[in-house]
Amino acid sequence: MAGFLDEIEPLKQTALAELKAAPDLAALEQTKGAWIGPNGKFTALMKQMGKLSKEEKPAAGKLVNAAKIELEAALAARREELEMAAALPKHPTDFTLPGRRRALGKLHPLTQVTDDIVRAFRKIGFAVADGPEIEDEYHCFDALNTPADHPARDSQDTFYLATDSADSKLKTQNSKLLLRTHTSSVQIRVMEKQAPPIRIIVPGRVYRRDNADATHNPTFHQIEGLYVDKGVTVGDLKGTVEFVFRELMGSDVKIRFRPHYFSYTEPSYEIDFTNALVKKMGKDWLEIAGCGMVHPQVFENVGYDAAVWTGWAFGFGIERIAMLRYGINDIRLFYENDVRFLKQF
Ligand code: DAH
DSSP states (O other): OOOHHHHHHHHHHHHHHHHHOOOSSHHHHHHHHHHHHTOOOHHHHHGGGGGOOTHHHHHHHHHHHHHHHHHHHHHHHHHHHHHHHSSSSOOOTTTTOOOOOOOOOOOOHHHHHHHHHHHHHHHHTOOEEEEESSSEEHHHTTGTTTOOTTTTHHHTTTOOOGGGGOOOGGGOOOOOEEESSSSHHHHHHHHOOSSSSSEEEEEEEEEEEOOOOSSSSEEEEEEEEEEETTTTOOHHHHHHHHHHHHHHHHTTTTEEEEEEETEEEEEEEEEEOOHHHHHHHHOOOOOEEEEEEEEHHHHHHHHHTTOOEEEEEEEEEHHHHHHHHHHHHOOOGGGSOOOHHHHTO
16 A cells, blocks of 8 residues: 555656646647556556555545646646647747838829819819719710711710610610710719709719720720809800819910810810920820800700800810820820839829
């Protein structure tokens, strides 16, 4: 009996020391097996208890159980220590190292130019309006005094949608669905909903059946303007356009109106633009936009009294302005998403 009891303490001490020294979780499992697993040394000791006499058993049992509890506690403690160590990064962080620079994105040049145009118009009281890119023929053409047989429909040919598969909510007045060729359709949509006076600009994406080349792309962007009130004149139009272009491109900007034809304005003009940059390109003037006084028929189409209301409208191409501003010579660069290009603006 004395021999058995004497064995417990040294065995326990050795087991405790080994458990505490286990260098990792795998080693710890092995040590556990070697001591308290089914074939462990401590388990073998416990098995020997069966050979003890009835009187000896209680004292020995108490001792062995206490030792086993101690071993299990030591095992659990070491396991927790090793698990925590395993969760830490292998190489400690050096907080004195310089930080890694994060590449920041920026606004696309077309967005920057659009934002600047919008900012300039806001200064003089224009609000931003919006309309659908999937439009119907009526709002894109008919309501703008451009009937089906009008030649302007050729120069603004676009992509038509198969109407039978289209969402019926979009179908209006039995008019075919298409991708809008200009933001002018939003003039109609706003006037249908709102009574004059109106002072809006409409930046947005438009579509044409054009082949892509250095100056054309099947999708591009425009900004439309519409001003409706009593007694509005071409002078207001010219002053407004001049103000905005000077805000945008500098105080040396000059604007010229050239007579033109649009079915929704009368009279109509093309706007030419010049500044030092244009001169440097070896040109006198660059055509930059279309505009005019809103045609009385357009007012009639939206239910405005053309004898009471007057107004003007214009449409700029945003790409053209951006190309001029940044000296870009190929429109396709805007859509390629090449960061080497985009980074420069
Ligand atoms: N919608 C024309 C285009 O796409 C531009 C335009 C011309 C807009 C005259 C207007 C306007 O509002 O009055 O080329």
